[in-house]
Amino acid sequence: MKISNLHRLVQMAATASVAMGLAVSAHAQEEPKLIINGEQEMITHAIPPAYIDGLSESISGWVFRTKETQALELDDFDNPGMIFVDQAQELWDKEMGPENKSCASCHGDVSSMKGVRTVMPKFNEKAGELWTLEDYINDSLTTHMGMEPWGYTSTEMTAMAALIGNQSRGMPMNVAIDGPAAPYWAKGKEMYYTRTGVLELSCASCHEDNYGNYIRADHLSQGQINGMPSYRMKNAKLNGIHARFKGCVKDTKAETYKPGGPEFHALELYVASRGNGLSVESPSVRN
Amino acid sequence: MAKGVKPRVKVPKKATAGEVITIKTLISHKMESGQRKDKDGNIIPRSIINTFTCDFNGQNVISVELHGAVSTNPYFQFEAKVPESGEFVFTWLDDDGSTYTDKKSITVA
Numbered sequence: 091m092k093i094s095n096l097h098r099l100v101q102m103a104a105t106a107s108v109a110m111g112l113a114v115s116a117h118a119q120e121e122p123k124l125i126i127n128g129e130q131e132m133i134t135h136a137i138p139p140a141y142i143d144g145l146s147e148s149i150s151g152w153v154f155r156t157k158e159t160q161a162l163e164l165d166d167f168d169n170p171g172m173i174f175v176d177q178a179q180e181l182w183d184k185e186m187g188p189e190n191k192s193c194a195s196c197h198g199d200v201s202s203m204k205g206v207r208t209v210m211p212k213f214n215e216k217a218g219e220l221w222t223l224e225d226y227i228n229d230s231l232t233t234h235m236g237m238e239p240w241g242y243t244s245t246e247m248t249a250m251a252a253l254i255g256n257q258s259r260g261m262p263m264n265v266a267i268d269g270p271a272a273p274y275w276a277k278g279k280e281m282y283y284t285r286t287g288v289l290e291l292s293c294a295s296c297h298e299d300n301y302g303n304y305i306r307a308d309h310l311s312q313g314q315i316n317g318m319p320s321y322r323m324k325n326a327k328l329n330g331i332h333a334r335f336k337g338c339v340k341d342t343k344a345e346t347y348k349p350g351g352p353e354f355h356a357l358e359l360y361v362a363s364r365g366n367g368l369s370v371e372s373p374s375v376r377n
Numbered sequence: 378m379a380k381g382v383k384p385r386v387k388v389p390k391k392a393t394a395g396e397v398i399t400i401k402t403l404i405s406h407k408m409e410s411g412q413r414k415d416k417d418g419n420i421i422p423r424s425i426i427n428t429f430t431c432d433f434n435g436q437n438v439i440s441v442e443l444h445g446a447v448s449t450n451p452y453f454q455f456e457a458k459v460p461e462s463g464e465f466v467f468t469w470l471d472d473d474g475s476t477y478t479d480k481k482s483i484t485v486a
Contacts, residue, residue: 167385167387167401167403168401170403170450170452173383173385173403173405173450176383176385176405177381177383177405326448326449326450
């Protein structure tokens, strides 16, 4: 009697531990989903293009953040980056400069910018060089509105980039790397894998070989730029792509390139291509 | 008035009588601490939101005093019980004497 009771107890314990094991693995598989405003689902995992060797999966930086930071991006009201999008909306409609024109005078409603962000940066035939979203904005200001260009990483510029990027939110990134863009892409790729600085780190050292790991207190992501501009808790403002690159290069203890300069243009194209297929999240929230 | 200030409030449009609803408020504000100096070394005077209040049909729901070390763009989330249809009035007071307000109506079915 006693023995059979004990036997049953052992059996029960075994069943319980199996059940618990199942529960744990089911939990591990449950990936959080980025659904904005409860209606728009973002692609946070994508198969990278065939020409990207080092990644088996492209993963949005959102996935690497803590639950609390992730939650801020789920709702436009909670997303502090939307403050700047609102401010840029006012700028979009504001008549400025000697010509007294606004962005809206030519482009109409900002929704006409849908899809623009997904193909940036791209080769501009007329200028004969690779242009980023910021270059297009400054071209509009100087050629059509008779104004001085905005600073490449200025508040207005980053906010405007966020507003225009926001129109494409949810659409997959799709930059072209062939044709006239090819040499820029090759240069960007070389930069990505070249170790620089006192610490002798390349972009790949952290964002390809070690994403998901911690570097001191920082949880490394893949360094994808599909969510740019990003609102960062660290400085409580929107951060553009080149400003972020600059921070990264500084972290390797190297002299950085100039935001808006040719080096970061090439790097932006290469890094953007690594995230082809991920949704535009502008403005994303990161720490 | 400080530059770039814009209050934003999120209140459900409908509720049932006696329901506890969640209210979210956010005001874009620089919250100048008074500790910083400008390029010439002069202290930039403090300019922060020092008080935030929310009233419902003339009755106070919440009243908050803010001091130094509160971050830019202060965000408040709180709950309120709504007994009847009415209007929420949100008020933010700035050190420089400005007042920013926003109003949101709610219908109780």
